[in-house]
Amino acid sequence: xxxxxxxxxxxxxxxxxxxxxxxxxxxxxxxxxxxxxxxxxxxxxxxxxxxxxxxxxxxxxxxxxxxxxxxxxxxxxxxxxxxxxxxxxxxxxxxxxxxxxxxxxxx
Amino acid sequence: xxxxxxxxxxxxxxxxxxxxxxxxxxxxxxxxxxxxxxxxxxxxxxxxxxxxxxxxxxxxxxxxxxxxxxxxxxxxxxxxxxxxxxxxxxxxxxxxxxxxxxxxxxxxxxxxxxxxxxxxx
Numbered sequence: 001x002x003x004x005x006x007x008x009x010x011x012x013x014x015x016x017x018x019x020x021x022x023x024x025x026x027x028x029x030x031x032x033x034x035x036x037x038x039x040x041x042x043x044x045x046x047x048x049x050x051x052x053x054x055x056x057x058x059x060x061x062x063x064x065x066x067x068x069x070x071x072x073x074x075x076x077x078x079x080x081x082x083x084x085x086x087x088x089x090x091x092x093x094x095x096x097x098x099x100x101x102x103x104x105x106x107x
Numbered sequence: 108x109x110x111x112x113x114x115x116x117x118x119x120x121x122x123x124x125x126x127x128x129x130x131x132x133x134x135x136x137x138x139x140x141x142x143x144x145x146x147x148x149x150x151x152x153x154x155x156x157x158x159x160x161x162x163x164x165x166x167x168x169x170x171x172x173x174x175x176x177x178x179x180x181x182x183x184x185x186x187x188x189x190x191x192x193x194x195x196x197x198x199x200x201x202x203x204x205x206x207x208x209x210x211x212x213x214x215x216x217x218x219x220x221x222x223x224x225x226x227x228x
Contacts, residue, residue, distance in 0.1 A: 032213070034213075034214035034215070036152075036215075043202055043217075043218040043219065043220055043221050044152065044202075044204075044215075044218055045217075045218070046207070046214060046215065046216040046217075049207065049213065049214040049216075050214075055216065087151065087152055089152075089214065089215075091212060091213050091214055093212070094154075094157065094166055094168075094212070095154055095168045095169070096142070096154040097154065098151055098152040098153075098154070099151070100151050101151050101152075
C-alpha cells in the first residue's frame with residue numbers, strides 16, 4: 001500500500017500569511033493526488049484534484065503543485081475561515097490512502 | 108444539486124452489526140462509484156471500500172474483508188454499508204463519498220454528512 005506522509009502535523013500562522021503543507025508518497029503517483037479541507041464536526045470538502053486543479057467554487061488563494069512523490073498545498077493569504085485540518089489523498093489505485101492531516105490554526 | 112444524505116447515529120454493543128445508508132440525489136446514481144470511509148474520534152480518514160452502483164461489484168480494504176458488506180438499491184438510489192462483529196475500535200464517523208468523475212476511481216466529491224457509530228457495552 002502507498003504511504004502518505006504529511007508535514008507539518010500542525011501549523012499556526014497569522015492572517016495574511018502564506019502557508020504551505022507538504023505531502024510525500026512512498027511510491028510515484030503521477031498526478032493522482034487530491035487535497036481536502038475538514039472543519040470541525042463537518043465532512044471533508046474537496047479543494048484540489050489532479051495535484052493542481054482547483055475544484056469549482058474553491059477560493060483562488062488555494063493552490064496545489066507537485067507530481068510523482070512530492071506534493072504541496074499552498075494558501076497564498078491565510079484567512080480566518082481557513083482554520084481546518086487538511087488531508088492529502090492518493091487515488092492512483094486501491095486502497096486509497098490519506099495523509100495523517102495537518103491542523104491549521106490562526107495565531 | 109448533488110446530495111448524499113446518510114442515516115442517523117447508531118449505538119451498538121460489541122459483537123453486533125450495523126447497517127448504514129447513504130441516499131443519493133441530483134445525478135444519475137448508476138454512473139458514479141461510491142466509496143465508504145471512516146474517521147475515528149480525533150483521528151484521520153480511513154478508506155473502507157468501493158461499490159459500483161451499476162452492477163453492484165465491490166472492492167473492500169483488506170483490513171475489513173470478511174466484516175464489511177456494501178450493497179445498493181437502484182430503485183431508491185441508496186447505497187448501504189454493513190459492518191459486523193463490531194468492537195470498540197469501530198467507534199467512528201462513517202462517510203459515504205461519491206466519485207467525482209464517472210467511470211473513474213479518482214477523487215471524492217461530494218461527501219455525505221457522516222454517521223456516528225458508537226460501539227459500547
